[in-house]
Amino acid sequence: MARLRRGDATAFDVVYDRFRARLFGFLARLSGRREIAEDLLQETFMRLAVRAGDLSPDTRLAAWLFTVARNLHLSYRRSAILDAERLDQLALATPEAFAPSPFESTAASELGARLERAFAALGERDREVLLLVAVERLDHADAAAVLELSADALRQRLSRARARLEEALVLAERSPSADHRRRRS
Amino acid sequence: MSDETEPIDLLARQLGTLDVDPERAEIIRARMHDALDRQIARSRPGWRRTLRRAYRQVELGAVGALAVSYFVWVVQIVLR
Numbered sequence: 001m002a003r004l005r006r007g008d009a010t011a012f013d014v015v016y017d018r019f020r021a022r023l024f025g026f027l028a029r030l031s032g033r034r035e036i037a038e039d040l041l042q043e044t045f046m047r048l049a050v051r052a053g054d055l056s057p058d059t060r061l062a063a064w065l066f067t068v069a070r071n072l073h074l075s076y077r078r079s080a081i082l083d084a085e086r087l088d089q090l091a092l093a094t095p096e097a098f099a100p101s102p103f104e105s106t107a108a109s110e111l112g113a114r115l116e117r118a119f120a121a122l123g124e125r126d127r128e129v130l131l132l133v134a135v136e137r138l139d140h141a142d143a144a145a146v147l148e149l150s151a152d153a154l155r156q157r158l159s160r161a162r163a164r165l166e167e168a169l170v171l172a173e174r175s176p177s178a179d180h181r182r183r184r185s
Numbered sequence: 186m187s188d189e190t191e192p193i194d195l196l197a198r199q200l201g202t203l204d205v206d207p208e209r210a211e212i213i214r215a216r217m218h219d220a221l222d223r224q225i226a227r228s229r230p231g232w233r234r235t236l237r238r239a240y241r242q243v244e245l246g247a248v249g250a251l252a253v254s255y256f257v258w259v260v261q262i263v264l265r
Binding site: 024028029045049116119130 | 202
């Protein structure tokens with residue numbers, strides 16, 4: 001953190017290599033689109049470059065980066081909703097129940113593909129809490145800070161998200177996978 | 186359901202890892218470095234900022250010395 005605050009370029013490279021894929025996965029699964037996730041990822045690291053000097057020495061970097069990434073995604077969502085011309089596009093990008101996830105093809109197994117499909121069918125609030133706690137393994141205090149929630153509220157949201165994921169998995173099991181659909185067509 | 190098959194654990198293990206295309210990743214890295222260079226250049230003090238900072242540091246002492254010397258001069262005049 002001290003090297004980041006001093007503007008040491010090597011420290012920025014280390015942080016970039018350590019967090020790039022994690023932040024990209026988080027943003028891609030929130031937005032459902034690679035190109036948007038790439039733009040938001042770039043903006044996240046630009047913010048780090050500009051604000052690193054102002055960070056306090058005890059800043060939790062993972063929580064800070066995920067907070068910036070999430071806020072950028074929220075801003076993007078708001079501007080996209082306000083942009084009338086993009087409404088149709090947005091409706092297409094919003095994950096529908098058991099439409100194939102854009103990341104289904106990256107899954108290594110049928111179970112992975114089913115999980116991608118079930119996960120893409122969840123609401124944004126469920127996805128973000130699951131991504132932070134289950135996938136990124138942020139501790140509950142950091143995840144609560146990123147989502148601007150109290151510890152209790154985080155626990156409740158996580159529990160609801162877990163229940164919805166279970167339901168979505170059962171439903172996804174009944175719907176054919178993208179591969180299966182491709183093979184049939 | 187055991188811990189092994191909890192959906193939340195499955196999610197952590199089975200969700201595929203995503204990453205940016207290597208070419209795009211390098212573009213983002215280069216842009217981050219450009220932003221960092223600009224930020225460092227912006228925070229580097231120019232001669233005006235250096236002068237202002239130096240003045241702020243000596244201002245109190247200089248004004249105090251001026252006041253004291255004026256007082257001494259007045260006293261000398263009165264006593265002469």
